Amino acid sequence: MTMKEKLAACTKEGKALLAVNFYNFETLKGLLLAAKQTGSSLILQLSESSLQYLGLKPAISMAKVMLDEFGVEGWVHLDHGSSIEIIKQCLDAGFDSVMIDASEKPFDENVRITKEVVKTARQYNANVEAELGYIAKLNQSHTFEPTSADDAKRFAEATGIDALAIAIGNAHGFYKETPALHIDRLKEIRAAVNCALVLHGSSGIPDEQLKEAIHCGIGKINLATETKNTFIKKLQSLLPGSDEIDLRKIFPKAIDEVKELIVKKLHVINS
Template structure:
């Protein structure tokens, strides 16, 4: 199978894009891979520190690898928003295909320094490295703060770190939006012109489909989906449990799994 680094490089030339979806348990993993199998679409499976703490590192990776094989899907495992070099090293050791080091809230020079270290480490594993530059509000952080990626800084960052993919701040945020987000597509076009590498859009939940399509044409090669995954699963589960006294979770969870499959299928159709 092609490495994720090579796959993103290929998509970068073809103006294509991969959907990167976070999973939190077997049920969300199953729903994602069911959609990918039905659509015959490649997909990135993402784990955060919180999900790793919840499931256990080796358990989560083993489950994902087994499920990828079971569903016959082209897929890669990616570490999302790592806050430390140590976490990155642990994930690479157990076989992650890709890692993201997120020092976007540190100084520009600190971000460069840690990203360069991670790139050097990942080379030993043939792994893809993603970093972030600018302010993409995380859950609980104010979405009104401005901190868009500066093209000149992005160019310097890529040159000095050798990073393979860059998450950019162009108006998206993690979590749901109170109003329809307005992405700065002109800024995206300029960042792409000066960096040339695959760009990543975080905060994909809730962005209009037409905007996602246009962002792909302008250089986004990876779109992250997390909040909508959790929301779809829990809303369907709550809906079913209100009118259902079934105690066998094997008969209840499939409804929520299907909600994930439907959601991911719709996103894959766009990509």
């Protein structure tokens, strides 16, 4: 089943897929151990900075091989693609899904760029995600500027996207205070569009809010900050005062921390 088909099925059935960024072999292994343990499908996400770090071909090859090795139903997705050029490179390399993020541009320009990506991706039968509204990125103000249902409808119809990331009180990175998702706005958007809806910035959103968001129409939940934070914090707790130089003995403990985090997230989402 393609990712596009899976997301459409989730939208129809009121379910959601967890989409998690990985940064190296260790975080990838933690994600797949969790998916295998829970019998869950999983979207593996790579940002442009991760592709620069790992290399595009090594990153996609590692993800595809590991999905097969662990027997997990999953897909590889480009998170926050900034240009048509990088999206074309990812599609040529075998990505199942791509996101074009032109959300900080004027509405009409966002439509134009996204529409071109959709046209390109159709040649690969790949899923296309875009973003509409203000979802604060790292070091940006957490000012709430929600996506309007009317704009979402116009945008989805004009571009033909498969999935739309929306602003309903969520933000990328760490929250300074407990977020409160605007579920009424989510319901309005869900009633206005047919495409899958995506919640970015799930790190720090309470479990009950995530469940309610899924119940009210979110079909894809993105997780990144909490994953890398969990991995690094575990390493930081292990290394001080240790004389161990064999990373093969240190890293597995951090992998297990990532696995346990994702197991908990999958239980929340699958419930």
